[in-house]
Amino acid sequence: MRDSDHLHLQLPAVPDSIGRARDAVADRARALGLDRRAVDDLRTIVSEACTNVVLHAYPDGPGERPLEVELRSREDALELCVRDHGVGIGAVPGSRVGGLRMGLLIVGALASCFQLRSVRDQGTEFRIRFPFAPAP
Amino acid sequence: MPALDLSESEPRPGCRVIAIAGELDLAVAGQLEDALSRTAGIAEVLIDLSDCEFLDSTGLALLVNTRNAMLDEGRRLAAFAPSAQVARLIEVTGLAGTGLIFATIEEARAATG
Numbered sequence: 001m002r003d004s005d006h007l008h009l010q011l012p013a014v015p016d017s018i019g020r021a022r023d024a025v026a027d028r029a030r031a032l033g034l035d036r037r038a039v040d041d042l043r044t045i046v047s048e049a050c051t052n053v054v055l056h057a058y059p060d061g062p063g064e065r066p067l068e069v070e071l072r073s074r075e076d077a078l079e080l081c082v083r084d085h086g087v088g089i090g091a092v093p094g095s096r097v098g099g100l101r102m103g104l105l106i107v108g109a110l111a112s113c114f115q116l117r118s119v120r121d122q123g124t125e126f127r128i129r130f131p132f133a134p135a136p
Numbered sequence: 137m138p139a140l141d142l143s144e145s146e147p148r149p150g151c152r153v154i155a156i157a158g159e160l161d162l163a164v165a166g167q168l169e170d171a172l173s174r175t176a177g178i179a180e181v182l183i184d185l186s187d188c189e190f191l192d193s194t195g196l197a198l199l200v201n202t203r204n205a206m207l208d209e210g211r212r213l214a215a216f217a218p219s220a221q222v223a224r225l226i227e228v229t230g231l232a233g234t235g236l237i238f239a240t241i242e243e244a245r246a247a248t249g
Contacts (some may be wrong), residue, residue: 015163022161022190040221047192051162102193102229111229 005032005073006090013058013084015084015104018050021069025080028071032078034132041082041110042130049082049126057124072110077112085123089116140164142171151180151249153241156202157187158205160195172202181206182241183215191222196229203236212248216241 007028011017025046029039041126050067070081093118107114118124140158147153154171158164175181183199185191203213216238218226226232238244 015161018161018163022159031209037220040224043190044192044225046220047161047190051192051194054162061233102197106193106225106228110224 007014007069007071009067009069011067011069012065013050013053014056014088017067018047018054021050021067022046025069025071029078032132034078038130038132040101042078043109045080045107045128048106049080052103052126053082053084053086053124056089057084058119059087073132074129076131077135078132079128080128080130082126082128083123084125086118088122089118089124090120138179140167140221142167144171144174150178151182152178153182153184156186157185157189160188161190161192162194165198169198172198178212179211180245181211181213182244182248183213184217184241185219185222185237186217188219188222191218191225193225193229196225196231199236205210214238214244216244216249 007024009021009024011020022043026039026043029042034042046069050069053067066085068081068083070083073077107126107128112131114126114128116124116126140156140160143155143157143215145153150203152158154168156168160168172181191228199213199215205214216235217240222237226237231237238247
């Protein structure tokens with residue numbers, strides 16, 4: 001992997017960051033040679049994952065609200081990671097699981113596989129893989 | 137903030153067309169929500185997606201919830217001319233064929249008129 005293939009964004013978890021993350025991931029995916037449909041799928045996935053962070057990760061309001069987005073090119077796949085350091089899923093009973101339902105449905109349908117790891121009061125990490133063979 | 141432009145027109149009495157241009161996500165969904173709230177009393181609302189470059193579950197949920205509320209009031213809402221990205225979102229969420237989104241304005245009008 002070349003350093004230029006690794007995208008790492010550190011943004012505040014606010015609504016305006018969703019489009020910034022979406023655009024940055026789309027630009028990098030196009031540069032790596034993904035076709036339009038794959039780029040669109042990635043844009044949708046990034047938007048869903050970041051929207052979930054903005055809406056649910058930091059229920060206590062303003063303050064430090066970090067949102068991290070990483071995109072790495074592996075040998076046979078792109079790996080997208082969206083991470084927060086918030087309350088974790090299930091910390092506020094019923095709130096985030098319900099909010100996740102539509103986003104998870106969409107991410108699950110568009111990605112080849114994804115992992116969701118959440119630790120109460122430490123944060124949540126979405127890790128999503130896309131099959132992809134980068135140009136030599 | 138993604139660029140979003142909304143334009144509204146009334147091609148005939150009782151029908152309002154809201155054209156969405158740009159990207160619709162959480163940051164700007166309130167603009168569409170405001171436009172939809174201004175349709176109270178209008179029987180038929182058509183959403184033109186031909187210049188909508190991006191839609192996610194936030195915008196989709198807004199359309200679905202508004203449509204359901206309008207149906208309860210005896211009014212109708214339909215969208216038409218989705219981009220490839222929007223069409224794929226509709227497909228994976230199982231909303232294809234539910235009477236929400238149509239390929240052309242003529243089909244949408246036939247469903248709502």
